[in-house]
Amino acid sequence: MKLPFMLLSFLLLCQQLIGAQVDTVEVYSNSMQKNIKAVVVQPTNKLNSKLPTLYLLHGFSGKYHDYIQRVAQLQDLVDRYQILVVCPDGGYSSWYWDIDGDKDFQYETFVSNELVSYISANYPANEESRYRAITGFSMGGHGALYLALRHQDVYGAVGSIAGGVDIRPFPNNWDMAKRLGSYVENSASWQSHTIMEMLHLAGGKPLPIYIDCGRDDFFHEVNLRLHERMTYLNIPHHYQSMPGKHDWAYVSKSLDYQFAFFHQFFVDSER
Template identity: 55%
Template structure:
């Protein structure tokens, strides 16, 4: 019989040698043993490591239902999950070189790319695709919900110019740090992708543009639109679709291996 909220929630501190600080991280573990796969779930701008577990009451049920670990690292108030010239903003390095080895050692989960997925909301949706596109050796599966997948229409928002410089003076830097300009990195068939956005979201247009570009480049992906705004009402629904997608990815990979 299925028991609600049987999943275990750990809050751990992961020391980043690159940033010289401890980074709080929530780890949600299913009740069942012999877990192999991990979904890295990123928060949005002004959020923190506890957002997903505190705002989505169904998250622990979904972890138990699907049987893989969910890891929610703190990505800083406004990091966008980039490495920048500021030593306090090396979150690409943190996730790809420090967090993943920590999780795989502490929880003895699989250490192959087919055991890893990454997704997130808003800033975290951008971050998930940004990291997956740039590190296809680490991730086989990636997603985004309400993601800021093209930052360039918003040059004055969310402290991005503090991280990258102003857009009009640093266009190439902005191009190099926006998801929609990194699609050339995706090797066809190398990443399985799931992207969703609410139709009343201010990021809806840029998600449509990314979908159209992926279609044009013949990069396979799932694209889902639903009624909804840029808020937790939408994300509480979309996470169920996201996690079902990753379950199918992990199951397919386990059958092949």
Template identity: 55%
Template sequence: MSKFNYFIAFLLVNCFSINLIVSQVDTIMVFSESMNKTIPNIVITPNNHTNQNKKFPVLYLLHGAGGDYAGWASYVPEVKAYADKFNMIIVCPDGGSTSWYFDSPIDSKMKYETYVSKELVSAIDKKYPTIPENKGRAITGLSMGGHGALYLAFKHQNVWGAAGSMSGGVDIRPFPNGWDISQRLGTYAENKQNWEDNTVMNMVHLLNGNLEIIIDCGYDDFFFEVNRRLHEKLVLRNIPHDYIERPGGHNYEYWANSLKYQLVFFDDFFRRK
């Protein structure tokens, strides 16, 4: 789909009021065997999800550092209506305050890669009428969650068929003292290989062109340069993707707007698949 078509689709989506929310919002608790604890998650289902003959695609929507599973629904309440507008299930996992969605090589209690990509996906597929294939799953997120979405999708392309990032920390190496990353991977000075192995920037080689990707970051964001470098690396490797850079900073005002564009992208993916 061309950028012009995305813009037209975006206008059409926003021509309709989203004030009437008829989707269902649940908080479900999922036990993680890998971490031996129960984790909360918000699940937003379209109003017709009880139709036994209907299966729905699922968008996994990740929060950022310092946030939790309730962040998207709290700061972008429109998300509660998007499940109906786009006829999809939206899952907001709790990824820990600063997990970075890694299976930490130095802390056995932090296995959020396993939790989101295996345990949570399995639980959602068992409880809800999903399309239990990668063609029926997408994942995106903001900031730490943008990194997490690409990280998980790059490593688990059998699970997700499309992935996005909004203001994502897509290269963690320039930020060795930020957001507790050193508590997940060890200090950069003493554990450089952990950082090299777990930054999205170094995972492009895992892509074969089948994963559909959208990346979005604002000019005034402290992650802007790493996002542009990831875009340039994907271009160099001939990896198809959509890339958007526009005015904006690292805040929910920007992410609320980004989500609208990304939902159109994912809806197009689900419809084609």
């Protein structure tokens, strides 16, 4: 009788060491007429048949596998909080926008429509928006806020880690002019695509918001100004600024807090 018990104990230990299940999938985007990769991480031992989902968006020049390769505790967070995590490829410099007339840059449609539909159809994801959140780093932090504000029927909560929340001070950086045209000639388009000028969209149903940026980050000033403006406009949000700069060490530290924030949001959604 001891052998089966020891074998069972060994298998359980192996499960714990292996951690959450990691899949790499290819999702066809009808809007861009191509397959796009994504990493999907799900708990090893699911406690519910349907799981809340967190979409993690990478930064400029990043890839779909950035979080699983660079955030050591990601699988542990997935197991601990029982959250399904989806990390899509957002292209080298998409900023997660749909660009009129450019079929290669329809990433708003891909992430918030095509990918969400794929995950709902192929994974144990709760399909209600109150069980779906989105966050990201740098370009991905901007993208998360941009998508959540424009698709509050899709996402119930949103976060940002060192997000480029006001793109206007950086008119010559990170390929944004390739997407929107020059700031001098297309200022109206830049205004409509920057988070700082989209806050009127947060005036509808409550949207839990978590904004985080390191004190030594080059995006710290724009994040602080966003926090101050949201405070002035009485938009509820959580703002955090810890010691740190624009790197993956800060992302890893921030995700510990953001997972707890989203977990609490999902728990509250059940009440």
